[in-house]
Amino acid sequence: MKIIVAKDYEAMSRAAADQVEALVRAEPEALVSFPGGDTPVGLLREFCRRVKEGAIDPSGLKFVQLDDWVGIGPNDEGSCSNFIRENLLRVMDRPFGDVFTFNGAGEDIDAQLAGQEAFIEKYGPICVEVLGIGMNGHLGFNEEGIDFSLRSHRTPLSSVTRGVQKKYFGGRDLPLKEGITQGIAQIMESKTVLAIANGKKKADIVAKAILGPVTNQVPASVLQGHGRCLYLLDEEAASLLPADLPGLERV
Numbered sequence: 574m575k576i577i578v579a580k581d582y583e584a585m586s587r588a589a590a591d592q593v594e595a596l597v598r599a600e601p602e603a604l605v606s607f608p609g610g611d612t613p614v615g616l617l618r619e620f621c622r623r624v625k626e627g628a629i630d631p632s633g634l635k636f637v638q639l640d641d642w643v644g645i646g647p648n649d650e651g652s653c654s655n656f657i658r659e660n661l662l663r664v665m666d667r668p669f670g671d672v673f674t675f676n677g678a679g680e681d682i683d684a685q686l687a688g689q690e691a692f693i694e695k696y697g698p699i700c701v702e703v704l705g706i707g708m709n710g711h712l713g714f715n716e717e718g719i720d721f722s723l724r725s726h727r728t729p730l731s732s733v734t735r736g737v738q739k740k741y742f743g744g745r746d747l748p749l750k751e752g753i754t755q756g757i758a759q760i761m762e763s764k765t766v767l768a769i770a771n772g773k774k775k776a777d778i779v780a781k782a783i784l785g786p787v788t789n790q791v792p793a794s795v796l797q798g799h800g801r802c803l804y805l806l807d808e809e810a811a812s813l814l815p816a817d818l819p820g821l822e823r824v
């Protein structure tokens with residue numbers, strides 16, 4: 574496992590975009606997956622800028638959404654599909670070759686999960702799997718206690734996630750109880766995982782994920798077993814890691 578520590582959020586986002594750019598230049602037909610949330614905003618801005626400037630050609634790339642909340646759809650602020658549309662798909666001036674996104678408000682959730690799985694089967698394995706890390710160490714909506722063998726699935730949200738969620742909905746408490754998500758099996762089959770985290774509030778869970786035992790109580794700890802996992806952190810998120818940790822590099 575490699576860990577790149579950048580001085581602040583902007584530098585972390587640029588470093589993450591450098592990695593994505595290098596990977597998709599090497600594999601122009603690649604399947605890529607980006608998460609929703611606060612963490613990837615800077616990376617997506619950088620990605621779209623590089624598309625606009627011609628450094629990244631998205632036309633052969635395929636995009637698959639990571640996860641979403643059950644009960645809200647692409648037109649609802651705070652849904653991951655809305656986030657991906659507003660921060661990525663609408664901002665890119667040239668489209669991806671193919672795209673899979675969820676509609677968490679749809680009646681056909683099981684069919685959508687089958688659709689996500691089929692999309693990954695068709696174009697996969699995922700070449701660049703970008704992941705945020707939840708306050709409980711979740712990856713996508715793979716919450717504490719998750720079965721690591723699951724693929725695309727529907728799952729109850731943990732109390733931590735239900736507590737954090739209103740930040741995405743303008744402070745409103747929505748009665749959201751379930752998520753839909755790629756499973757850990759698909760994440761672990763990805764060729765490269767880029768795990769991004771910033772801010773002091775993530776320092777504790779990042780340290781547990783990287784230094785602690787591999788356990789489904791901290792789902793991100795599973796990445797310790799991924800052969801090509803790169804963490805991109807800012808100084809604050811890395812603040813509980815020893816400076817001489819093998820694989821850690823400051824940029």
Ligand code: PGA
Nearest residue numbers: 610611612613705706707
């Ligand atoms: P955040 O969410 O980027 O908004 O911190 C990360 C996550 O829950 O996966």
